[in-house]
Amino acid sequence: xxxxxxxxxxxxxxxxxxxxxxxxxxxxxxxxxxxxxxxxxxxxxxxxxxxxxxxxxxxxxxxxxxxxxxxxxxxxxxxxxxxxxxxxxxxxxxxxxxxxxxxxxxxxxxxxxxxxxxxxxxxxxxxxxxxxxxxxxxxxxxxxxxxxxxxxxxxxxxxxxxx
Amino acid sequence: xxxxxxxxxxxxxxxxxxxxxxxxxxxxxxxxxxxxxxxxxxxxxxxxxxxxxxxxxxxxxxxxxxxxxxxxxxxxxxxxxxxxxxxxxxxxxxxxxxxxxxxxxxxxxxxxxxxxxxxxxxxxxxxxxxxxxxxxxxxxxxxxxxxxxxxxxxxxxxxxxxxxxxxxxxxxxxxxxxxxxxxxxxxxxxxxxxxxxxxxxxxxxxxxxxxxxxxxxxxxxxxxxxxxxxxxxxxxxxxxxxxxxxxxxxxxxxxxxxxxxxxxxxxxxxxxxxxxxxxxxxxxxxxxxxxxxxxxxxxxxxxxxxxxxxxxxxxxxxxxxxxxxxxxxxxxxxxxxxxxxxxxxxxxxxxxxxxxxxxxxxxxxxxxxxxxxxxxxxxxxxxxxxxxxxxxxxxxxxxxxxxxxxxxxxx
Numbered sequence: 001x002x003x004x005x006x007x008x009x010x011x012x013x014x015x016x017x018x019x020x021x022x023x024x025x026x027x028x029x030x031x032x033x034x035x036x037x038x039x040x041x042x043x044x045x046x047x048x049x050x051x052x053x054x055x056x057x058x059x060x061x062x063x064x065x066x067x068x069x070x071x072x073x074x075x076x077x078x079x080x081x082x083x084x085x086x087x088x089x090x091x092x093x094x095x096x097x098x099x100x101x102x103x104x105x106x107x108x109x110x111x112x113x114x115x116x117x118x119x120x121x122x123x124x125x126x127x128x129x130x131x132x133x134x135x136x137x138x139x140x141x142x143x144x145x146x147x148x149x150x151x152x153x154x155x156x157x158x159x160x161x162x163x
Numbered sequence: 164x165x166x167x168x169x170x171x172x173x174x175x176x177x178x179x180x181x182x183x184x185x186x187x188x189x190x191x192x193x194x195x196x197x198x199x200x201x202x203x204x205x206x207x208x209x210x211x212x213x214x215x216x217x218x219x220x221x222x223x224x225x226x227x228x229x230x231x232x233x234x235x236x237x238x239x240x241x242x243x244x245x246x247x248x249x250x251x252x253x254x255x256x257x258x259x260x261x262x263x264x265x266x267x268x269x270x271x272x273x274x275x276x277x278x279x280x281x282x283x284x285x286x287x288x289x290x291x292x293x294x295x296x297x298x299x300x301x302x303x304x305x306x307x308x309x310x311x312x313x314x315x316x317x318x319x320x321x322x323x324x325x326x327x328x329x330x331x332x333x334x335x336x337x338x339x340x341x342x343x344x345x346x347x348x349x350x351x352x353x354x355x356x357x358x359x360x361x362x363x364x365x366x367x368x369x370x371x372x373x374x375x376x377x378x379x380x381x382x383x384x385x386x387x388x389x390x391x392x393x394x395x396x397x398x399x400x401x402x403x404x405x406x407x408x409x410x411x412x413x414x415x416x417x418x419x420x421x422x423x424x425x426x427x428x429x430x431x432x433x434x435x436x437x438x439x440x441x442x443x444x445x446x447x448x449x450x451x452x453x454x455x456x457x458x459x460x461x462x463x464x465x466x467x468x469x470x471x472x473x474x475x476x477x478x479x480x481x482x483x484x485x486x487x488x489x490x491x492x493x494x495x496x497x498x499x500x501x502x503x504x505x506x507x508x509x510x511x512x513x514x515x516x517x518x519x520x521x522x523x524x525x526x527x528x529x530x531x532x533x534x535x536x537x538x539x540x541x542x543x544x545x546x547x548x549x550x551x552x553x554x555x556x557x558x559x560x561x562x563x564x565x566x567x568x569x570x571x572x573x574x
Contacts, residue, residue, distance in 0.1 A: 094177040101183055109186060117190030125201040132178035137204050146201050152257060152301060153197035 017054040034104030056099040086115040124158035211573040213332040223498040226566035277570020280324040302574040321376025333357040342367035378562035383430040411456035422491035431494040438482040474509040492564035
């Protein structure tokens, strides 16, 4: 009898964010992350995630729950969910992509990288720098040289917006 | 509101994280990547690294268009770019083939997995310059002359590029030249981009004047192929060995080789079946081990003749090999079987012919209108130049069509 109740009872995991919030999720939801799966296979049920902050973790748990219940019938629903999921600021996307990278959730990584790429592909290097908060370390002469060598790629108008 | 107060650090985690950036960059189109080299030195380093170039090279990287070299004794040479899709055609990767100010202009000799081997046009050999050029990134290198300072190699018969980004991040150039020891012998010399040096390879071999080494070499599966009748030659670049290879159905004297070339890792040979059946093409593919040709497609391009009867040379006998003015410029393969097509040239036109369902359509038309189309054409210097229209003559052949394959390989 004891064993049947155990199998009926879903195995649970506790995830702890970098800002020390704890979340209880089903093991089957959590193991979509390779990082969590490896820890579970080593017998852990308490998973500290020192690189993932609470707000990103909440979003990612939402994502994992949604995708854990993937069936043939809710395909459209998941597509809509994914579309909303990535419809956010660059800063949020960066936060999510580094969390997804740390957690090794490949489908989420793929979706986030594709989203970021699609949103920067037509932007000017200046806009890309601002979006990524990168200081240009080229001298104006060096930059001009690279632009000249790749003149064809710099023809036309580019998107200067930061969203 | 941002997800967390740690956004600034998350930005740093992305903006300077090589692994994460690599994954994002892999989703960017080539032109965006080239622009991103300008963002910072680290981004430039990642995008031009051999590691990234290799990751970015798709296993199936079919040609997206053709560079056509148009020239005759009447006209100045120019290259025209023909994209392979009509819906969403890609724009010409370069508008002018003038990456270097070569006073005699530049001619493409060979296209190999994204790189073009080019040389000075109509310049006698000792003064001819050879270039390796990547039209996607527009980088080029001028090759050293083979033979070094001794300048023993005045007579160069051919240069061929051997480059396979899946096998090695380095390319080689194979030069076939007259032997200094015996004028009736050829000598092969190899340039390696790794050592940046030429060196003599193997002993001199009896001259083969039946092979035009200049425009006919095709690099496939570690070897350069020169198809030429019963005793065709290939040079295995890894083993540095010359070998003979057989042609399909050489016992059938009534057949003719219309084309051979490489696409997506396949070596193809197109054969016109016979004088009686000039519209029947057999398309062979070389077995992976290079031992025999396998018949892959059989097509009858009769419909193309019916649609464009201006290719018929009525003044010739219908069994004359030249009765139809039609040339096979390229066979392209893709990831899927239905992606396979053939590029045909008939007077004034380039046709795309699907090898699966035998449908076809016109990719471009030369002449008064199309060469002035800024989207497709790029010319060298003579801006208002037009192709003269001569009926029932072909402007191009196999040695004037070069695949455009996108590559981020850094020269």
